[in-house]
Amino acid sequence: xxxxxxxxxxxxxxxxxxxxxxxxxxxxxxxxxxxxxxxxxxxxxxxxxxxxxxxxxxxxxxxxxxxxxxxxxxxxxxxxxxxxxxxxxxxxxxxxxxxxxxxxxxxxxxxxxxxxxxxxxxxxxxxxxxxxxxxxxxxxxxxxxxxxxxxxxxxxxxxxxxxxxxxxxxxxxxxxxxxxxxxxxxxxxxxxxxxxxxxxxxxxxxxxxxxxxxxxxxxxxxxxxxxxxxxxxxxxxxxx
Amino acid sequence: xxxxxxxxxxxxxxxxxxxxxxxxxxxxxxxxxxxxxxxxxxxxxxxxxxxxxxxxxxxxxxxxxxxxxxxxxxxxxxxxxxxxxxxxxxxxxxxxxxxxxxxxxxxxxxxxxxxxxxxxxxxxxxxxxxxxxxxxxxxxxxxxxxxxxxxxxxxxxxxxxxxxxxxxxxxxxxxxxxxxxxxxxxxxxxxxxxxxxxxxxxxxxxxxxxxxxxxxxxxxxxxxxxxxxxxxxxxxxxxx
Numbered sequence: 001x002x003x004x005x006x007x008x009x010x011x012x013x014x015x016x017x018x019x020x021x022x023x024x025x026x027x028x029x030x031x032x033x034x035x036x037x038x039x040x041x042x043x044x045x046x047x048x049x050x051x052x053x054x055x056x057x058x059x060x061x062x063x064x065x066x067x068x069x070x071x072x073x074x075x076x077x078x079x080x081x082x083x084x085x086x087x088x089x090x091x092x093x094x095x096x097x098x099x100x101x102x103x104x105x106x107x108x109x110x111x112x113x114x115x116x117x118x119x120x121x122x123x124x125x126x127x128x129x130x131x132x133x134x135x136x137x138x139x140x141x142x143x144x145x146x147x148x149x150x151x152x153x154x155x156x157x158x159x160x161x162x163x164x165x166x167x168x169x170x171x172x173x174x175x176x177x178x179x180x181x182x183x184x185x186x187x188x189x190x191x192x193x194x195x196x197x198x199x200x201x202x203x204x205x206x207x208x209x210x211x212x213x214x215x216x217x218x219x220x221x222x223x224x225x226x227x228x229x230x231x232x233x234x235x236x237x238x239x240x
Numbered sequence: 241x242x243x244x245x246x247x248x249x250x251x252x253x254x255x256x257x258x259x260x261x262x263x264x265x266x267x268x269x270x271x272x273x274x275x276x277x278x279x280x281x282x283x284x285x286x287x288x289x290x291x292x293x294x295x296x297x298x299x300x301x302x303x304x305x306x307x308x309x310x311x312x313x314x315x316x317x318x319x320x321x322x323x324x325x326x327x328x329x330x331x332x333x334x335x336x337x338x339x340x341x342x343x344x345x346x347x348x349x350x351x352x353x354x355x356x357x358x359x360x361x362x363x364x365x366x367x368x369x370x371x372x373x374x375x376x377x378x379x380x381x382x383x384x385x386x387x388x389x390x391x392x393x394x395x396x397x398x399x400x401x402x403x404x405x406x407x408x409x410x411x412x413x414x415x416x417x418x419x420x421x422x423x424x425x426x427x428x429x430x431x432x433x434x435x436x437x438x439x440x441x442x443x444x445x446x447x448x449x450x451x452x453x454x455x456x457x458x459x460x461x462x463x464x465x466x467x468x469x470x471x472x473x474x475x476x477x478x479x480x
Contacts, residue, residue, distance in 0.1 A: 056337045056404075057397070059344045059390050069333050073343040079319075080336055093309050096320055097296045103313040104299045106343075110350060118358050118371065120378035131358065131371045138360035150299050157297070164296075 006032040007065040009045045014229040015181075017074045017109070018062040023173040024078055026216040028085035034221070036061075075102045078170045087170040094164070101154070101163055101171040105178060108147045112178075112185065113230045115139045115237055125234070136237035140189040144182070148197050151175060155199035161206055168210070175200070176207035181231030188240035246272040247305040249285045254469040255421075257314045257349070258302040263413040264318055266456040268325035274461070315342045318410040327410040334404070341394070341403055341411040345418060348387045352425065353470045355379045355477055365474070376477035380429040384422070388437050391415060395439035401446055408450065415440070416447035421471030428480035 006025060010018025012034070025032045036045040048065070049058060058072030064080070071077050079099055082088030088098045113121075118135040119128040151163075160166035163175065179200055183190045194201060207213055216222055225231055246265060250258025252274070265272045276285040288305070289298060298312030304320070311317050319339055322328030328338045353361075358375040359368040391403075400406035403415065419440055423430045434441060447453055456462055465471055 052397075056340055056394060057390075058340075059347075071333075071336055071340065073340045075315075076336055076340045076343055079339065080332075092320075093311075096311055096316055099319065100296055100298075100311065100313045100316045103316055103346075107299075107350075110347075114354070114358075118354075119374045120382065122378070122382055128374075131374070134359045134368075134371070138362070142360065142362055150297075154296060157292070 004031075004066055006030055007035050008032055008062060009035050009048055009065070010062040012037040012041060013223065013226075015177075015223050015225065015231070016062075016229055019177055019223075020074050020170075020174045021062050021064060021077050021081070022221070023177060023213065023216075024081050024085060024087055024170045026221070027168070027173055027210060027212050028081075028087060029212055030081075030085055075099065075106050078102055078174070082170050085170075087168070087173070089164065089167070089169070097164060098169045098171045102174060104147075104150070105171065105174045108143075108178060109230060111139060111143055111147075112181070115185075116232050116234060125232075129236075132234075133236060136234075137239065140186060140237075140239045144186070144189060145193055145196075148193055148200060152197050152200050155203060161203065163203075168207070172203060172207060173213070176204050176213075179204040180208075181225065181229075184225040185231040185233050186238045187233070188238045192240055244271075244306055246270055247275050248272055248302060249275050249288055249305070250302040252277040252281060253463065253466070255417075255463050255465065255471070256302075256469055259417055259463075260314050260410075260414045261302050261304060261317050261321070262461075263417060263453065263456075264321050264325060264327055264410045266461070267408070267413055267450060267452050268321075268327060269452055270321075270325055315339065315346050318342055318414070322410050325410075327408070327413070329404065329407070329409070337404060338409045338411045342414060344387075344390070345411065345414045348383075348418060349470060351379060351383055351387075352421070355425075356472050356474060365472075369476075372474075373476060376474075377479065380426060380477075380479045384426070384429060385433055385436075388433055388440060392437050392440050395443060401443065403443075408447070412443060412447060413453070416444050416453075419444040420448075421465065421469075424465040425471040425473050426478045427473070428478045432480055 008018065008021055010016065036042050045061065055070065062074055062077060064071045064077045071080055082095065082098060088095050115136040116125050116132050117128065118131045125132065154163055158165040162168050162172045208217060248258065248261055250256065276282050285301065295310065302314055302317060304311045304317045311320055322335065322338060328335050355376040356365050356372050357368065358371045365372065394403055398405040402408050402412045448457065
């Protein structure tokens, strides 16, 4: 197979869902362009989203273009890249296992988003603050420990440092991003829950230390967490 | 390949996410057991969910068991069944297209669920009614037309009656279920939006008329919509 240049289309000022794709491309050392971060890049993204090419149009970014093919939905892009970039097992059931974990991470991420947008994604945070406080309290009390516990147990079973034992997959990279984002958004809740999640914290450190990921995180390509992304730090939503 | 008996594990009293799997199995005429609907079936499901078998444990039902393999996450199960049951194209990019559509349906379904549970899935509806009214109003005004418009345009492009033109895939079966559920839960909003969705309504009828689906819908295997499922009819959440 000829090495392809991948084109990623995603909002240029946030990590958001695009970050899960960026981490896979970066860890594999893939040749890619982050289209919307170049001059006039957002206009290029809008044109691509609105173009009437054959095939299935994306509902929303992120979108990955490979030659003439266009793939959308974060977990679907990772399913594709997992095979191409050796970030998933080769066997059918192995690939399904990684994808299952990724889809659970996707559900978790949506719940994180909804802590600050429980009423409508088109409204701003300030217009749904009381509801956000209630939802975030339920999240940090019930859902966050449930997800952390699930992934901690999955790491326990694998007992090789990564979700599927010793090989790093795109789901491990995504889990790193979840831990990083949750520590940014909910520092108190995460500090309280950390002692029950030693393997998750070790995974976070292990991924951060992978040479290409370490170089990426130290580069200007890594956008900082900020108040416009999915992971947001609002003190009133956190709880120790 | 030897014909396998599939075991589906899902809550026995609701359609829920399990229904998307049931529709695929039924349309293909697959040999399957709906484990939790048999005597002591819920106990069997609990045992399976809590068993410490090797591999990746499910986070939640639905779960499909095939021989010794266990697959969870609705879209992941359908990705697997799509290949086995000829409910997806054979080509890699064709399979990714169907999966992309399925993941967009999954996002949509989560938003439907959150109209009646915007604060916490562990709380009952009565404990989050004011928030549910606000979220449902945003859903019927903004999100529902957006999703309907997206799938209507996708059907327009394909112009063969199904999402990927002339062949019915698991995403078409799931889209049928979305339309059926939305008409049950939001009859007024759907009546208002129907005139802009003629191809979606035609798809709903086309799937309902497929011989095995028609037989299934008329059988006791099809659980009726009810106030415990994802699609719930609360008049105060609907809007004409």
